[in-house]
Amino acid sequence: MNIKDTIKKKLEDLKKDKEYKKKIEELKKRDPFVYKNF
Amino acid sequence: MIKLGISAFYHDSAACITNGNLVLAAAEEERFTGIKHDSSFPVNAIKWLLRSTVTDISQIEEVHWYENPEKKDDRVKTIFNKRPIRTFFLRQRYKKDRKNNSPEALLKNLGYTGKIIYHDHHYSHAAFSYYTSPYRDAAILTVDGVGEWETTTISKGEGKEIKKLISIDFPNSLGMLYSTITSYLGFRPNEGEYKVMGLAPYGNKTKYINKLYKVLTNTSNKYFINQKYFTWEYSNRVMFTKELCKLLDIPPRLPEEPLTQEHKDLAASLQKLYENEFIKLLETAKNITKSNNICLGGGCAYNGVANALAYKYFDKVYIPFAPSDAGSAIGACLDNHSQFSPYLGTSFTDKQVSKILSTYKESIYIFKLSEDKLINTVADILSKQKIVAWFQGRMEFGARALGNRSILASPVLPNMREKLNKVIKKREGFRPFAPSVPLDNADRFFDLKEPSPYMNKVVKGKTKLIPSATHINGTCRVQTVTALQNPKYFKLLKEVGRLTQIPVLLNTSFNLKDQTITISPKQAIERYLSSDIDFLVINNYLIRKK
Numbered sequence: 075m076n077i078k079d080t081i082k083k084k085l086e087d088l089k090k091d092k093e094y095k096k097k098i099e100e101l102k103k104r105d106p107f108v109y110k111n112f
Numbered sequence: 113m114i115k116l117g118i119s120a121f122y123h124d125s126a127a128c129i130t131n132g133n134l135v136l137a138a139a140e141e142e143r144f145t146g147i148k149h150d151s152s153f154p155v156n157a158i159k160w161l162l163r164s165t166v167t168d169i170s171q172i173e174e175v176h177w178y179e180n181p182e183k184k185d186d187r188v189k190t191i192f193n194k195r196p197i198r199t200f201f202l203r204q205r206y207k208k209d210r211k212n213n214s215p216e217a218l219l220k221n222l223g224y225t226g227k228i229i230y231h232d233h234h235y236s237h238a239a240f241s242y243y244t245s246p247y248r249d250a251a252i253l254t255v256d257g258v259g260e261w262e263t264t265t266i267s268k269g270e271g272k273e274i275k276k277l278i279s280i281d282f283p284n285s286l287g288m289l290y291s292t293i294t295s296y297l298g299f300r301p302n303e304g305e306y307k308v309m310g311l312a313p314y315g316n317k318t319k320y321i322n323k324l325y326k327v328l329t330n331t332s333n334k335y336f337i338n339q340k341y342f343t344w345e346y347s348n349r350v351m352f353t354k355e356l357c358k359l360l361d362i363p364p365r366l367p368e369e370p371l372t373q374e375h376k377d378l379a380a381s382l383q384k385l386y387e388n389e390f391i392k393l394l395e396t397a398k399n400i401t402k403s404n405n406i407c408l409g410g411g412c413a414y415n416g417v418a419n420a421l422a423y424k425y426f427d428k429v430y431i432p433f434a435p436s437d438a439g440s441a442i443g444a445c446l447d448n449h450s451q452f453s454p455y456l457g458t459s460f461t462d463k464q465v466s467k468i469l470s471t472y473k474e475s476i477y478i479f480k481l482s483e484d485k486l487i488n489t490v491a492d493i494l495s496k497q498k499i500v501a502w503f504q505g506r507m508e509f510g511a512r513a514l515g516n517r518s519i520l521a522s523p524v525l526p527n528m529r530e531k532l533n534k535v536i537k538k539r540e541g542f543r544p545f546a547p548s549v550p551l552d553n554a555d556r557f558f559d560l561k562e563p564s565p566y567m568n569k570v571v572k573g574k575t576k577l578i579p580s581a582t583h584i585n586g587t588c589r590v591q592t593v594t595a596l597q598n599p600k601y602f603k604l605l606k607e608v609g610r611l612t613q614i615p616v617l618l619n620t621s622f623n624l625k626d627q628t629i630t631i632s633p634k635q636a637i638e639r640y641l642s643s644d645i646d647f648l649v650i651n652n653y654l655i656r657k658k
Contacts, residue, residue: 090361091358094357098350098364101366109257109291109292110122110302110348112348
């Protein structure tokens with residue numbers, strides 16, 4: 075993989091990472107979306 | 113000896129009253145509060161039990177609690193101690209809940225100060241399954257999210273003894289894994305698992321299976337779950353970490369987002385992983401018990417597709433009518449075999465029904481018929497592709513409507529499934545409906561190895577005559593009915609068969625979107641009037657909208 079591809083992949087990963095974080099934060103704001111175990 | 117059995121504070125709180133090993137009455141709290149899977153102390157269920165069995169609280173000799181709060185406390189404190197700062201607020205809340213949820217204090221408020229006997233969570237599952245089975249020798253496999261520490265157990269039942277042989281502890285939990293992916297797919301855990309099962313046949317089971325196997329590893333007879341991907345030990349908001357998103361390489365779905373092929377593939381892969389692991393547990397159960405019979409218990413025993421795999425190792429397979437926490441209220445009370453029907457809940461006399469119906473005279477036509485005339489008329493209505501809400505006798509205990517609080521329809525036309533899903537139940541179109549059939553006619557339509565009275569085995573359909581009751585992969589979650597089990601429903605199925613040559617009905621629980629199963633005639637009428645259901649039947653009253 076050349077540098078260009080590596081950077082492109084890194085950027086894609088960062089974008090995905092941000093999306094995952096946003097989705098998880100969104101879920102946290104809602105009613106608890108869990109299987110109760112405590 | 114009169115005992116009160118209770119399960120509470122996890123999922124599906126419930127209570128029962130037994131005399132000896134005879135279960136007099138039982139009900140889930142959700143039916144009284146209208147809160148689906150209500151986990152609160154079942155005070156309404158207990159009050160109804162006492163009223164309906166004409167029992168004073170002073171006559172209760174023992175209370176049997178379905179789990180051991182001390183052992184659970186040990187698990188919760190141990191996992192919180194791993195991350196004292198991160199779990200600080202959770203710990204405060206847990207302490208408060210523990211204080212408020214003291215069984216002694218709650219029972220004292222009801223006037224009970226006698227003995228409380230605590231059983232292990234998975235023992236209660238195992239006892240409910242084994243003691244309600246017809247076997248005196250069996251392997252017992254229980255799988256759920258978590259009890260005190262245990263998430264999976266294998267026991268041997270012999271005579272009246274239950275001996276635990278293997279257990280797997282939290283956080284290694286197949287049930288929690290299934291629930292986590294359920295939530296990842298945008299469905300509510302402890303409720304949406306049915307949807308994942310229904311979605312699975314639409315997907316490619318190989319697409320995500322290798323990725324999912326990165327979270328689960330096996331030894332010879334146990335499995336381990338890598339906690340890097342999960343928040344089970346420290347969150348009560350979401351169940352997975354960003355690492356799981358990275359692993360799966362698709363974002364979690366929010367409930368309002370559309371379902372894509374990737375979601376279907378993930379559902380299919382999860383179901384496949386669950387079946388793979390379940391079959392390993394079955395093999396272990398066979399090897400260590402050498403029994404030809406198996407009893408399944410715990411919430412995961414609602415996975416009808418996996419349940420049917422038990423025939424690979426066992427000749428006889430039994431799954432009780434309420435294998436999840438609700439049934440454990442009964443399991444905790446039993447100490448020997450006892451066979452009884454699932455119809456353990458509320459019932460109403462014709463006089464009570466008539467009085468309620470009279471208050472709705474302006475909105476409905478009411479016809480009081482003899483039982484034979486009612487059966488003939490309803491069978492005729494159903495054969496003309498109308499939808500009937502059917503409210504009879506005592507309410508079922510457990511998640512399934514088994515012909516006493518049911519919405520019924522003919523499975524003959526393919527569009528009936530869509531009509532029921534979209535117009536009546538207002539739920540996802542992919543979800544299948546279960547068919548009911550008289551046991552003596554079952555072989556013509558279904559590839560059944562044994563009777564399936566509680567709708568918890570998924571089998572191959574044999575015919576194209578009932579498209580609305582057949583899932584995309586040709587399977588059906590069938591209920592077999594006998595005259596002994598439910599005489600009136602049996603008669604109705606037979607009459608439908610006489611008229612149409614197909615003695616099969618779609619049977620779905622009598623509730624509309626997000627509602628609990630109908631408990632009373634008043635609720636039945638209100639729901640009937642607010643829906644597109646064509647007819648309502650309560651006892652021998654046939655009701656039609658004006």
